[in-house]
Amino acid sequence: MLQGLLGLFAFISLAWIFSENRRAVRPGLIATGLGLQFGVGLLLLKVPGAQHVFIFLNHAVEILDKATTAGTSFVFGYLGGGTLPFAEPWPGAAFIFALKALPIIIVMSALSSLLFYWNIIPAVVRFFSLILQRTMHIGGALGVGTASNIFVGMVEAPLLIRPYLLNMTRSELFALMTCGMATVAGTVLVLYAQIIAPVVPGAMGHILAASLMSAPASIMLAMIVIPENADSTQGDIASPDNAISSMDAVTKGTASGVQLLINVIGLLIVLVSIVSLTNQILGLIPDVANAPLTLERLLGWVMSPLVWLAGVPWAEATTAGTLMGTKTILNEFLAYLALAATSPEALSEKSRVIMTYAMCGFANPGSLGIMIAGLGTMVPERREEIVSLGIKSVAVGTLATLMTGAVVSLLY
Template identity: 60%
Template structure:
């Protein structure tokens, strides 16, 4: 018990110290930011994971996920027939192979995007965002636009969140802009939360609640790491409150906009999955030409597992499980979190304990990868063209910061569970 507690505590210390050592200006790092950042992560995790009423609320989200899945399947059955889950017009010899990811799981993105747009139009989502932004402002001293952008990243994507503060992007300080980028890398969009929960629901109980909690806890972790790596040298100004306005004229218009805006995302995920899995297969075929190690062929997953094993050990994974968990973290960083979650769902139950699966669910919950960097540079660069060079220059560092933030979230959960 003591080892499982000390291990992630050591991980938090190492991650924080590493960020400080890599800081551009160590003297400018505010002790308040570190203390408040760590405290807020623990307080949020305690409240969301341990308080019975709050925990019950988040666990009930899994029932909502099942309802949305059933509703989505009704649509996919009508449009795609047996490929979308309807009864096949012929006898299936291998029914366990009848699940078609593109037509069964990924259409969830369309439904969730439509529902998110509707909640935004009804001003439910903006209310949640403002509440979380106020909390970040009071605890971490985060400026108005950055606090709002960070809070929005918990619920929407890395390109949608900056749209809420678009008029302020040109005037944000460099550290604030980096903080916004890091929050985008350390969290995931609401449009894919339900998808990921559905993918790992069979191996991680109450997956939706955990994924949402992970995104919430990672926001203060991201602001803390970003503030250490590129510290703010001036006090955050009391800017005029940012208004959050919906562009939809009616509820039906919101649903239509949300659905149409999700189509490119759906197609992008399909294309990226095909290419990424194909590239991994090609690399594994090349590595297979090398001599076997320990009686098994060399693969990209094994290499990544060895490289990342010490890192995931620091957040609470037992050493004998660290290579497997490290491979997941490597896949997430090099490819993306969707492929990593698919791998997590496919792992035999004996390879990772229930506790390790839960820790990795949190550690994998972020957009920090090279593919996301391209999306972020394109989106933020279009919104603030004069800051494009700065955004590009801080890109790789934002991946590092986002990865460190999600690892901290995994370590915090490793201490509490």
């Protein structure tokens, strides 16, 4: 109990230490963020059947993913998700990221443009304004982006509020980026749950709860680091592409999505390559503890105290820290594969559950590349600001998921 409480205090304190304006941090924001996080955790972990409501919402994302797969499989065949002409040697072996995961950016771009033309998204923004102004005191645009991040990716969610991005405050923009780093898309929830199901009972429920619980934590921590000093973004904005008809909106949204997709793929290749190059350079250094140095191992040592604060026993902190390092330097997919292969002697059942939550976020260099390319294309006027906030959003997003792990260590 004390370990988890100490972790919550430590993670919030770290955000406060690096705050741009400590005096502007509102205690009410912290209380509301913690209350929402514990509330969602209690609801999903303790109330029977509550998860089915959110699983139903996630089915909407699965429908969208299925619709996208229909298009990619028609164009790319089995490479885009069509029927495989061979047996898959292991789950996910035939998953080609560029052809299966990223094309949803184009569909979301076209769909969001259409929904703006129909004035649906502006109406949703106004609705969220009324609710979130009275709870976390954030605007409707950020509220829609935050809620969307729970079910879609870090690029698809901002697409829904693209016209609002230019006028968002710096605090709102950073909070949106941080939420993208602290959650995972609904399209990968099932995949991750399948991977860890053999070692984490009720894996689907835990993965879903993790993304939901980290959303309020990410907003709270982001607004501690960069407190709000202006009015939140609420207003009505017309269709982002100045469309004159529904078909025109779809066409222009598709064109914007294609440009966005190309930028995301290019920057993703570069950043992942830089990580690999760095690891090869570190490999020239003599082995340490009978293993070569890598960014994952280095960050794993740094993460050991942090995962201990999240509730993992110290005897298991090195193993858990390495998993967290893998997640942060590479991605959460590989980290979950490593978690599934970890022996019960190395991590207890409770530690595996805590790490399921702590690793459930997109905060890594590859995702940072996707976010910078995506947001930079959507709002090029703020590209420099987005780049300057990038690394900070990864750090705060990681703190948010660790904080969720600490909450679960108290509730589990």
